[in-house]
Amino acid sequence: MTINEGTLYQARHDWGLGILKISEAYENSGIDKAKIVANEFLENLYGFEFGPILFKPTLSGGSTTFRPSKEGALSYFIAGNPDYPNDTGFGLKNWRKIESDTSAIFIEQNVAMWIGWVTFINNNGDEVKVDKSWGYRINDEGSLKIVLHHSSLPYEK
Numbered sequence: 001m002t003i004n005e006g007t008l009y010q011a012r013h014d015w016g017l018g019i020l021k022i023s024e025a026y027e028n029s030g031i032d033k034a035k036i037v038a039n040e041f042l043e044n045l046y047g048f049e050f051g052p053i054l055f056k057p058t059l060s061g062g063s064t065t066f067r068p069s070k071e072g073a074l075s076y077f078i079a080g081n082p083d084y085p086n087d088t089g090f091g092l093k094n095w096r097k098i099e100s101d102t103s104a105i106f107i108e109q110n111v112a113m114w115i116g117w118v119t120f121i122n123n124n125g126d127e128v129k130v131d132k133s134w135g136y137r138i139n140d141e142g143s144l145k146i147v148l149h150h151s152s153l154p155y156e157k
Contacts, residue, residue: 016098022091047145
């Protein structure tokens with residue numbers, strides 16, 4: 001696999017579809033199905049096989065701000081883990097559409113980084129726009145995996 005703007009677009013698209021599938025599973029079949037879908041999402045898109053993921057979710061803080069483990073990431077997306085009591089399940093928020101807007105891209109052999117904005121639209125049409133950074137690395141099977149994921153709400157004066 002060669003990393004280029006097209007493969008990075010596809011990676012963002014796949015990530016957005018994964019979040020939508022978690023929301024859909026939760027709405028249609030409940031938390032147990034959402035957990036299965038979220039585990040598949042993390043397994044398919046995140047590079048935990050490389051080691052800890054540098055993951056800073058949008059809505060996290062205190063001693064659980066960073067989520068380098070799969071368990072911590074899973075909790076952020078579906079909640080329910082007592083080690084992360086403030087999680088509300090970002091993937092369970094009835095998302096209907098996810099769009100990204102690129103600010104800049106860096107590509108160097110089997111590593112790439114992306115920064116920009118991601119807009120989430122829920123079933124009521126409400127929008128949440130976040131500042132987002134992703135770092136990617138190609139694994140031994142040739143798949144592009146997320147190894148860095150930073151998200152924050154935009155700065156407001």
